[in-house]
Amino acid sequence: MTFDAPTVIRTKRDGGRLSDAAIDWVIAAYTDGRVADEQMSALLMAIVWRGLDRGELARWTAAMLASGERLDFSDLGVPTVDKHSTGGVGDKITLALVPLVAACGAAVPQASGRGLGHTGGTLDKLESIAGFTARLSNPRVRDQLRDVGAAIFAAGELAPADAKLYALRDVTATVESLPLIASSVMSKKLAEGAGALVLDVKVGSGALTASEAQSRELAHAMVELGAAHGVPTRALLTDMNRPLGATVGNALEVAEALEVLAGGGPPDVAELTVRLAAEMLELAGIGDRDPARALRDGTAMDRFRQLIAAQGGDLSVPLPVGACAETVTAPRGGTMGDIDAMAVGLAAWRLGAGRSRPGHPVQPGAGVRIHRRPGEPVAAGEPLFTLYTDIPERLGAAMAELDGGFSVADTPPLSRPLIVDRIAP
Ligand code: URA
Secondary structure (H helix, E strand, O other), rough: OOOOOOHHHHHHHHOOOOOHHHHEEEEEEHHHHOHHHHHHHHHHHHHHHHHOHHHHHHHHHHHOOOOOOOOOOOOOOOEEEEEOOOOOOOOOOHHHHHHHHOOOEEEEEEEEEEOOOOOHHHHHHOOOOOOOOOOOOOOHHHHHHHHHHHEEEEHHHHOOHHHHHHHHHHHOOOOOOHHHHHHHHHHHHOOOOOOEEEEEEEOOOEEEEEEEEHHHHHHHHHHHHHHHHOEEEEEEEHHHHHOOOEEEEEHHHHHHEEEHOOOOHHHHHHHHHHHHHHHHHHHHOOOOOOHHHHOOOOOOHHHHHHHHHOOOOOOOOOOOOOEEEEEEEEEOOOOEEEEEEEHHHHHHHHHHHOOOOOOOOOOOOOEEOOOOOOOOOOOOOOEEEEEEOOOHHHHHHHHHHHHOOOEEEEEOOOOOOOOEEEEEO
16 A cells, blocks of 8 residues: 555544554654655644544554664663653753662663753753763663663664654644653653663643643553553653752753762652662562662762763763853742742743754753742742853843742742652553
């Protein structure tokens, strides 16, 4: 059977169902360039509106997985496990979590992505370290897993369909779609060859899903996809109404992850790191190891340094900081109220931490530092946020995004659980 892009787009645009063969064709043809970006953009937008049913999602994911190689580390002699987040604001968890789990005895092949929409990407963060490269060949990933126990690398070679779709979604406002998120996450996670998978599915204003119900649906869909491909998968639903930690932006977040690896850091970042590590270790069959101890005794930090050095990074070079800074001060005294994750994420994006054209570089030193967390006392006139960028013209738009995204009140905001739920098959 022959296919053409306009017919496939029209079928989905009009609410029809894509056949297995049409899905296989369109993913393969887009990956090798026979379907153009503008055609795939139209199809993605149709999927944002019309969705994919369970059967279509399973096939779409399988077709993305089949676009590249699937790694196999079953001969490595240690359990392999990985984690993936559906994307958040200030979500630097992977940076400390990967070496932490490696320090506890599991190998972690972490195929990562770049920033997506208002959410940050692990690769953009790590590339703010001088010399760091995320471009590892598959044999090099294997060598590094054997020597260091962990590798964080661009997924491109493994799920090339996702690499192209991910970059296109980022700049065509087609990120926020349950089947597109589920297939993107699971195609690269299944391809990377981890024996088990823990997902951090975000819930709240800064998440890519619009409601808690949608986050739950996304978690269930991904857990099901993992099981269907023989990879034990579970998910935590975690709060993303507020940014995680006290920094949003690439280099700023690396610095905060280093604090966590040194046994400190903001309590929410440290708590989620340890909890996800415990889930990963349990799923890997070594649940008796204590991740909190590996943070305290420095073994996780040692592993992070080894990982960065193995990928060419030089931690002795100071992390970049945006050349221009502007501070937002408290309009009154009181208690810091809620801080809206979406407002801070968009502010960081406007400052240059994310991209608006495919393939454009991000500013490693751009971002937002949060000086007062929700519930902390605030004195009138004291700094609440510092905004950093290399391009001063961007400060105005970023300040406008932040406006209305926080409050100083007389009473503390409602406390929110960081871990909302746990979804297992
Ligand atoms: N993470 C991914 O890898 N893909 C998405 O679509 C969202 C988060």
